[in-house]
Ligand SMILES: Nc1ncnc2c1ncn2[C@@H]1O[C@H](COP(=O)(O)OP(=O)(O)OP(=O)(O)O)[C@@H](O)[C@H]1O
């Protein structure tokens with residue numbers, strides 16, 4: 001029996017889809033059976049980030065309404081054994097799926113897969129409630145900005161209210177230079193306010209855009225710092241104790257950071 | 267000392283931006299988290315009244331409590347019209 005993880009944020013555009021694609025790809029790369037579910041109905045994205053947009057036949061709504069079998073709707077990623085995508089529908093009706101249907105779907109997918117990653121839409125409406133319905137764990141993504149952290153706080157409250165207690169945080173798009181200059185909230189600031197477990201920190205990385213252009217998640221690029229961050233995150237999901245990565249080139253700064261943040265070193 | 271140095275080097279403005287963000291985040295979260303349900307607010311009001319009426323006779327109907335948001339702080343403000351003081355029996359050592 002596998003696990004269902006929902007990747008959510010509240011605020012839009014902070015990196016949910018990027019995070020879903022990279023963690024999913026990495027887990028598959030490490031030999032696990034993974035299904036990525038695009039729950040952003042009407043704004044299908046995950047297919048493009050994964051480079052699978054040309055192979056879609058059926059979608060999530062087709063499955064929910066019994067227009068096809070679940071197996072028929074899963075797009076197999078040919079790069080890895082055991083990596084699949086269940087695409088979102090492009091229908092305008094966002095209420096085309098109910099939380100009950102999503103729960104059943106996740107339950108079904110869990111049977112034959114190790115990890116089911118659900119890419120949540122922005123917002124706190126029906127789409128959000130659908131996406132979290134079948135989840136065992138939640139990963140909240142935020143950027144180090146006031147509005148984004150605020151929305152993350154709101155989402156954490158809603159997750160807890162819906163009995164989802166296993167929640168961890170990914171802080172995305174950190175710019176070490178700006179943090180150093182005192183122009184960006186640092187990891188400590190965010191954690192202090194949200195008071196949940198830190199799963200990972202991902203730097204701002206131009207290679208993310210290049211990888212999205214190509215439809216090849218950054219974890220496949222050994223030069224990408226963000227890719228490295230997502231590889232670490234994937235290992236932590238598997239229960240490994242991986243130290244948080246050095247986001248800065250200068251060693252003096254990092255040792256200060258580590259002291260400041262009480263990071264595990266190594 | 268450090269502060270003076272950084273001011274000399276003109277870093278002061280940029281140092282402030284993260285601190286400004288942190289302070290704004292603190293306030294905005296406090297405010298969001300205070301948006302508690304009317305039921306809880308009602309319960310809080312009832313409890314406050316219960317305690318106060320041990321000492322004072324107040325106009326319960328006119329009693330109001332609310333969170334007030336200042337620029338840099340948050341306060342629980344209560345307006346409780348007092349009708350009269352109660353005679354509070356002094357405890358005496360009566361052996
Ligand atoms: N670490 C990063 N470095 C640089 N660019 C990034 C990073 N993370 C995400 N981006 C870019 O930010 C944009 C938004 O990312 P993404 O689509 O993953 O966010 P989202 O939370 O899924 O958005 P939505 O709420 O619209 O679904 C994309 O263009 C993506 O390439």
Ligand SMILES: [Mg+2]
Nearest residue numbers: 016017040045
């Ligand atoms: Mg998205």
